Amino acid sequence: xxxxxxxxxxxxxxxxxxxxxxxxxxxxxxxxRPPVAGRAQSDSGSEPSLTQSKCVExxxxxxxxxxxxxxxxxxxxxxxxxxxxxxxGFATLPNQVHRKSVKKGFDFTxxxxxxxxLGKSTxxxxxxxxxxxxxxxxxxxxxxxxxxVEITKHTVDIEEKGVKLKLTxxxxxxxxxxxxxxxxxxxxxxxxDQQFEQYFRDESGLNRKNIQDNRVHCCLYFISPFGHGLRPxxxxxxxxxxxxxNIVPVLAKADTLTPTEVxxxxxxxxxxxxxxxxxxxxxxxxxxDEDEEFKQxxxxxxxxxxxxxxxxxxxxxxxxxxxxxxxxxxxxxxxxNSAHCDFVKLRNMLVRTHMQDLKDVTRETHYxxxxxxxIQSMTRMVVKERNRNKLTRESGTDFPIPMGPAVSExxxxxxxxxxxxxxxxxxxxxxxxxxxxxxxLC
Amino acid sequence: xxxxxxGGSQSSGGGSTLLGYIGIDTIIEQMRKKTMxxxxxxxxxxxxxxxLGKSTxxxxxxxxxVSRKSAGWARDEKIPKTVDIKSVSxxxxEGGVKMKLTxxxxxxxxxxxxxxxCWEPISKHINEQYEKFLKEEVNITRKKRIPDTRVHCCLYFISPTGHSLRQxxxxxxxxxxxxxxIIPVIAKSDTMTVEEKQEFKQRVRKELEMNGIEFYxxxxxxxDMEDKSDNDKIREAMPFAVVGSDKEYQVNxxxxxxxxxxxxxxxxxNPNHCEFxxxxxxxIRSHLQDLKEVTHNIHYETYRARRLNENGGLHPICDxxxxxx
Numbered sequence: 001x002x003x004x005x006x007x008x009x010x011x012x013x014x015x016x017x018x019x020x021x022x023x024x025x026x027x028x029x030x031x032x033r034p035p036v037a038g039r040a041q042s043d044s045g046s047e048p049s050l051t052q053s054k055c056v057e058x059x060x061x062x063x064x065x066x067x068x069x070x071x072x073x074x075x076x077x078x079x080x081x082x083x084x085x086x087x088x089g090f091a092t093l094p095n096q097v098h099r100k101s102v103k104k105g106f107d108f109t110x111x112x113x114x115x116x117x118l119g120k121s122t123x124x125x126x127x128x129x130x131x132x133x134x135x136x137x138x139x140x141x142x143x144x145x146x147x148x149v150e151i152t153k154h155t156v157d158i159e160e161k162g163v164k165l166k167l168t169x170x171x172x173x174x175x176x177x178x179x180x181x182x183x184x185x186x187x188x189x190x191x192x193d194q195q196f197e198q199y200f201r202d203e204s205g206l207n208r209k210n211i212q213d214n215r216v217h218c219c220l221y222f223i224s225p226f227g228h229g230l231r232p233x234x235x236x237x238x239x240x241x242x243x244x245x246n247i248v249p250v251l252a253k254a255d256t257l258t259p260t261e262v263x264x265x266x267x268x269x270x271x272x273x274x275x276x277x278x279x280x281x282x283x284x285x286x287x288x289d290e291d292e293e294f295k296q297x298x299x300x301x302x303x304x305x306x307x308x309x310x311x312x313x314x315x316x317x318x319x320x321x322x323x324x325x326x327x328x329x330x331x332x333x334x335x336x337n338s339a340h341c342d343f344v345k346l347r348n349m350l351v352r353t354h355m356q357d358l359k360d361v362t363r364e365t366h367y368x369x370x371x372x373x374x375i376q377s378m379t380r381m382v383v384k385e386r387n388r389n390k391l392t393r394e395s396g397t398d399f400p401i402p403m404g405p406a407v408s409e410x411x412x413x414x415x416x417x418x419x420x421x422x423x424x425x426x427x428x429x430x431x432x433x434x435x436x437x438x439x440x441l442c
Numbered sequence: 443x444x445x446x447x448x449g450g451s452q453s454s455g456g457g458s459t460l461l462g463y464i465g466i467d468t469i470i471e472q473m474r475k476k477t478m479x480x481x482x483x484x485x486x487x488x489x490x491x492x493x494l495g496k497s498t499x500x501x502x503x504x505x506x507x508v509s510r511k512s513a514g515w516a517r518d519e520k521i522p523k524t525v526d527i528k529s530v531s532x533x534x535x536e537g538g539v540k541m542k543l544t545x546x547x548x549x550x551x552x553x554x555x556x557x558x559x560c561w562e563p564i565s566k567h568i569n570e571q572y573e574k575f576l577k578e579e580v581n582i583t584r585k586k587r588i589p590d591t592r593v594h595c596c597l598y599f600i601s602p603t604g605h606s607l608r609q610x611x612x613x614x615x616x617x618x619x620x621x622x623x624i625i626p627v628i629a630k631s632d633t634m635t636v637e638e639k640q641e642f643k644q645r646v647r648k649e650l651e652m653n654g655i656e657f658y659x660x661x662x663x664x665x666d667m668e669d670k671s672d673n674d675k676i677r678e679a680m681p682f683a684v685v686g687s688d689k690e691y692q693v694n695x696x697x698x699x700x701x702x703x704x705x706x707x708x709x710x711x712n713p714n715h716c717e718f719x720x721x722x723x724x725x726i727r728s729h730l731q732d733l734k735e736v737t738h739n740i741h742y743e744t745y746r747a748r749r750l751n752e753n754g755g756l757h758p759i760c761d762x763x764x765x766x767x
Contacts, residue, residue: 088505089727091537093482094474096731103666106469129464161467206747209739352465356472364586375582 105157105164108355109214111245112169113188113237114222115176118252123220123311124169126324126335127347130156149174149184151191170216176233185237192216192244196370215367218281218350218358219245222252223306229268230276238278244366246281246358248350249273254308254341255326255333262308269306280305283349284357301349307342310335481540483590484730485571487622488545489564489614490599491552494629499597499686500545502699502710503722507688508532509545522550525563546593552610561614568593568622572745592742594733595658595725596622599629600681604642607649615655621741623658623733625725626650631683631716632701632708639683646681657681659729663736676724682717685710 112120124130152171157164172188195214202211219241223234238247249269254262273280286298312335316325324335338344350358488496497509509530531544546567551560571592578588596618600611615624628646631639650657659677664670687710690697699710711719725733 088503088534088536089722090482090484090534090541090730091539092727093539093541093730094477096728097477098470098473099731100665100735101473102470106466127464158464158466160464163467163470165466165469206750208743348465352468353472355469356476360476368584372582 102163105166107166107168107213108359109168109170109216109218110350111172111188111192111216111219112222113172113175113185113219114250114252115224115233116173118222118224119309119311120171120220120222120252122313123250123252123309123343125313126311126343127350128156128158128167130158130167149187151187168214175237181233184233185240188237189240189244192241193370196244196367197374199367200371200374215362216245217355217362219247221247221249223249223269225251225253225256225265229265230272235272235276235278238273238280239276242279243369246361246366247278248281248346249306250346251306251308253310255310257308266304266306266308281358281361283354301345304342304345307346307349309343309346310341311343478539480587481542483542483544484734485544485546485591485594487548487564487568487593487596488599489548489551489596490629491601492549494599494601495686496547496597496599496629498688499599499627499629499684499718501688502686502718503725504534504543506532506534508534508543509547523554525550525560527563527567544591557610560610561617564614565618565621568618569745572742573749575742576746576749590734592737593622594737596624598624598626600626600646602628602630602633602642602683604634604638606645612649612653612655615650615657616653619656621745623660623736623741624655625658625721626681627721628681628683630685632685634683643681643683658733658736660736663740672728679717679720682721682724684718684721685716686718 110124112124114120150173152173153168154171155166155168157166159165170191175184175188178184192215195216199211199213199215202208221234221238223230238249241247251262251265251269257265283298283302286295310326310333312324312326312333314324314326315322316327316332317323318325318332318334323332323337326333326335334340335343486500488500490496500509501507526547526549528547528549529544530547531542533540533542535541548564551557551564554560575588575590575592578585598611598615600607611626615626618624626646628639628642634642656662657680659673661673661677664673685701685708687699687701687708689699689701691700691702691707692698693700693707693709698707698712701708701710709715713719
């Protein structure tokens with residue numbers, strides 16, 4: 001049973017230990033902040049406080065307060081000791097958010113594009129320490145003539161320190177290899193659109209539990225070191241895709257260039273990118289509260305575009321260490337030596353600092369653009385059909401088979417069509433999609 | 443760079459043993475940074491008839507004056523004739539994490555003479571939030587981060603009669619457990635002794651089971667064995683018998699939150715006195731995100747599927763402001 005004991009202490013006029021109710025106490029711990037909206041005054045609780053007593057003792061041992069179970073967050077725990085801290089506890093929220101993702105694992109889809117022989121496969125193997133292309137058969141020139149640009153996918157599961165990544169590499173063999181390469185990027189663009197479309201359908205469906213996300217998060221475009229900057233094919237490819245995917249340009253086989261040559265080429269390529277209005281992936285700006293080192297790194301990153309890379313599948317011995325590299329009679333090129341090439345910068349950017357951002361930009365910008373366009377074009381279809389029905393007085397469903405290209409319309413017709421489209425736009429896209437589905441997929 | 447363990451990573455593509463460490467685990471840090479920047483929303487509803495200490499408990503949970511009563515509204519306002527829904531929001535911060543906390547109060551619930559259908563305004567409010575979210579989601583130009591006003595958690599306060607659940611309790615929880623996460627708590631539990639508490643809890647749990655009320659964490663949503671065993675322990679201990687207080691007293695040289703009576707001080711955070719600490723740890727420190735996820739992935743999806751199916755589709759969006767072309 002509890003037996004409160006009151007100690008009467010005489011402090012004269014001093015009331016240091018008066019038990020005031022509901023007021024701020026001197027040692028409010030730093031974690032605790034009053035709500036931004038302002039702390040309301042609690043009622044001045046007119047109950048007379050025990051002026052003399054200092055502490056009330058109980059027989060029961062009082063535990064460390066606040067007591068809490070062993071934290072499941074181990075080294076991610078924001079509260080790093082179990083001492084008496086008066087905190088609420090929601091700083092563990094970021095950990096909670098990612099607990100499920102960590103359990104499920106992450107995924108990332110990387111596309112590599114560029115002419116054959118630029119070292120794409122080797123670079124991918126070097127980046128992710130995999131051997132995705134072990135049993136590849138290299139085609140000779142005759143065999144290549146009849147090839148169209150294929151899209152191939154390799155998936156690999158990588159685990160490191162308990163984190164699982166499902167990595168998908170989308171390759172584009174045959175790109176730029178033919179004699180006539182007009183529109184050879186079309187199959188690439190179509191592939192990207194197909195992934196968006198599939199995601200859009202899934203997202204608009206009724207059962208959204210297990211949506212597969214195959215959208216391409218990043219495209220490494222390989223620029224040949226043998227040219228003078230960008231070639232026409234490079235420009236056309238990047239312009240066709242810069243609004244569908246994050247493009248990261250890469251200067252391939254950089255070990256054929258001296259450092260000065262590399263610098264000159266980078267500057268030239270950057271100028272041309274700007275000149276042609278190509279929107280490559282932009283690194284997000286640093287927050288003002290980041291430390292100086294981070295800001296410096298960020299600046300260096302931005303000035304390294306395009307990344308001059310070298311890849312290697314072999315390990316050589318350099319200065320007593322075993323490193324990935326290429327052995328030449330005149331020296332050893334070390335892949336992971338930042339004085340030799342930008343491989344480390346690229347890898348860090350891709351994996352260690354910007355992987356999440358690449359996915360976010362894909363999701364929030366490229367995909368949303370696709371979705372908006374898709375909805376608009378579906379709406380146009382509906383309006384056309386309605387008009388056609390009005391003309392022919394057929395009582396068909398809303399979506400008969402789409403007909404050929406529309407006849408050129410007059411100004412008034414255009415205004416009417418636009419007004420119709422606006423009306424239909426008011427209808428929820430999901431209804432449209434369901435109707436389209438029923439019509440075309442059954 | 444350091445290699446971890448046996449060095450290098452494993453891949454199912456016939457694996458390479460070439461040296462090094464890629465750095466995939468850093469993605470966790472990247473995600474953390476991002477989510478910390480964007481901040482979190484959390485919406486909690488409190489339901490129970492007046493005088494059960496709802497506002498005080500919420501203040502105690504978040505260690506701030508966040509309830510409606512503290513926002514300056516009259517403490518002795520009249521009991522409304524129908525159930526009101528009143529929300530109040532605050533931004534609180536801890537450890538670099540910002541949370542926009544919204545407390546939805548339901549004054550008038552269970553206070554009338556005839557309490558028939560008094561759950562309807564509450565149900566309507568919950569569905570309205572789902573509808574709002576759905577409308578945003580189907581928009582053509584969508585916001586990057588749709589503002590989330592959906593109720594993530596509903597704390598239902600059971601009166602500590604010591605007997606059993608009241609009919610109103612059963613009706614409410616039965617009807618709403620399928621559209622929102624309900625967490626029943628036994629209010630003002632310092633009116634019961636330890637034995638009385640245990641008996642009452644058991645009786646309440648049995649009644650909940652008999653009536654088929656699935657409170658949070660629901661058995662059917664346990665993902666894997668690890669979740670199931672964690673959640674089983676919590677389900678066994680629920681409903682938590684709590685005491686709330688926003689006043690501090692000195693006990694054994696430490697300042698603790700408590701209620702002072704003539705026969706002793708009830709320490710709110712002392713697990714021997716009441717189960718507040720357990721509730722808080724469960725609600726905030728381990729399952730906060732899960733509450734949001736279950737709301738989003740299950741309750742909201744159920745609502746959405748129902749809406750898409752009925753009447754052949756959703757009604758046209760009337761508000762032209764929404765569809766920016």
